Amino acid sequence: MKDIAIIDIEASGLHFSSYPIEVAVLLRGECKSWLIKREPKWQYWCEIAESMHGISRAELEREGxxxxxxxxxxxxxxxxxxAVLYSDAQRWDEDWIDTLxxxxxIERHFCVRSIYDLMGSDKAPLFAAQKTLLAESGRYRHHRAAEDVKMIHEAYLYVAG
Known part of the structure; x- marks a missing residue:
């Protein structure tokens, strides 16, 4: 099962009040991503998270x-x-998708599952190590959703053999 759909979400922070600001999906080799404009009730913003993903509130207002x-x-x-998307941070990503x-x-027409459940716990350390190597390689802009889904997919393919 190598051809899997992958989702990644960037958010305003890692807090119960955080909200999604970018979502990307990789499906059958095609990657789509969206910046999300802040909804009126979405208030939490973390400067540390912004420094990681590099997406400003002004950019979201302009382009989201x-x-x-x-x-x-x-x-x-x-x-x-x-209708099954795999995530390397399923609990966070599913919560942010629910928030969206x-x-x-409206009703979402897909579910989010953990990529770790798909590959099994015995391969999880190898997946994490490969993902770290890819993040440090300079080939991907880590913490941007579109780049992260590609990186997650490459690490998964490596582990799936």
Whole structure:
């Protein structure tokens, strides 16, 4: 099972009040990403998180799409898939996806699963080590969703053999 769909989300921080600011999906070799404009109720912002992903609030205001549009486009992009997306941070990513779809007031047509469950706990250390090597290689801009899904996919392929 090498051809899997992968999701990654960047957020305003790692806090229970954080919200999604960028989402990317890699599906059948095609990567799509969206910047998400802040919803009125989304207030939490972490300067440390901003320094990691490099996405400013001003950039989100200028270039981001409303949650409703992102949720619609994400559902459309995934409409012909098996509706399972794999994440290397499933608990966080699923919470942020729930936040996005709750704000959009529409139903999501996919589920988020842990990539670690797919590969098994025996391969998890190898996956983590390979992902770290890729992050340090300079080939990817770590902590940007589109780059991270590609990096996660490459590390997964390495482990899946």
């Amino acid at each position: 799409l409303p949650a409703f549009e992102v949720a619609i486009q994400l559902n459309e992009f995934l409409s012909e898939s098996d 779809y709750f704000a959009a007031k």
